[in-house]
Amino acid sequence: MLFRSRxxxxxxxxxxxxxxxxxxxxxLDVGHNPAGAWALRAAVSHLDRGQPLTLVFxxxxxxxxxxxxxxxxxxxGKVILTPVDSPRSASLEDLLAAAATTGxxxxxxxxxxxxxxxxxxxxxxxxxxxxxxxVYLVGQVRPQLVAGExxxxxxxxx
Numbered sequence: 001m002l003f004r005s006r007x008x009x010x011x012x013x014x015x016x017x018x019x020x021x022x023x024x025x026x027x028l029d030v031g032h033n034p035a036g037a038w039a040l041r042a043a044v045s046h047l048d049r050g051q052p053l054t055l056v057f058x059x060x061x062x063x064x065x066x067x068x069x070x071x072x073x074x075x076x077g078k079v080i081l082t083p084v085d086s087p088r089s090a091s092l093e094d095l096l097a098a099a100a101t102t103g104x105x106x107x108x109x110x111x112x113x114x115x116x117x118x119x120x121x122x123x124x125x126x127x128x129x130x131x132x133x134x135v136y137l138v139g140q141v142r143p144q145l146v147a148g149e150x151x152x153x154x155x156x157x158x
Contacts, residue, residue: 012138014043017145023120024054024127026145030135032063037071040132044075052127054119056141058082058112059133061090065098068133073104076130078122080107082115084136112140 012028019025027047031040044053055076059065073079081095092108099106107122109115119129131141 012135012142014040015142019125021125024052024123024125024129026116026120026129026131028138028142028145029130029132030138031132032059032134034064034067034071037068037132040130041071041075044128044130047128052077052124054078054080054123054127054129056080056082056112056115056119056129056131056137057133058084058095058115058137059090060084060086060088060136061094062088063090063133065090065094066101069098069102069104072132073099073102073106076104078107078119079104080109080115080119080122082109082112082137084112084134085140086134086136089134089136112137113144116141116144 012030015028017026017028029040031037053076055072057079059068079099081092081099083089083092096108107118109118123129131138
């Protein structure tokens with residue numbers, strides 16, 4: 001039996017959930033450290049076709065929120081910040097302070113599903129919503145989006 005790692009699919013690791021005529025595509029990524037943020041930044045830069053980009057971001061309080069914000073937030077026209085469903089979640093105040101170091105346009109949402117809904121409202125159908133920063137965050141929103149529709153970004157290459 002031959003195993004090829006390039007054929008491996010990891011749900012919520014650069015997972016594209018296709019939109020429809022009523023909703024933008026959503027890219028889920030469980031990146032929660034600087035290395036993951038740089039990988040996501042590279043992927044989003046590669047996918048960028050000039051469409052509007054919105055980020056939904058939340059992380060745990062033991063993560064380097066300022067560094068993650070500085071890596072990711074400048075790529076996005078809008079950033080929606082939300083705490084994650086964990087007692088270890090970074091507070092909205094801490095996330096807003098991290099965002100302030102980037103000059104990005106931010107909106108605060110009290111919880112993850114509301115943040116996703118707000119991002120989808122703000123993002124045109126031809127845009128892209130990216131959800132990242134915590135495994136907990138992506139785990140909260142993924143069931144709202146996936147009904148067998150997830151596609152790894154790698155498979156989108158023509």
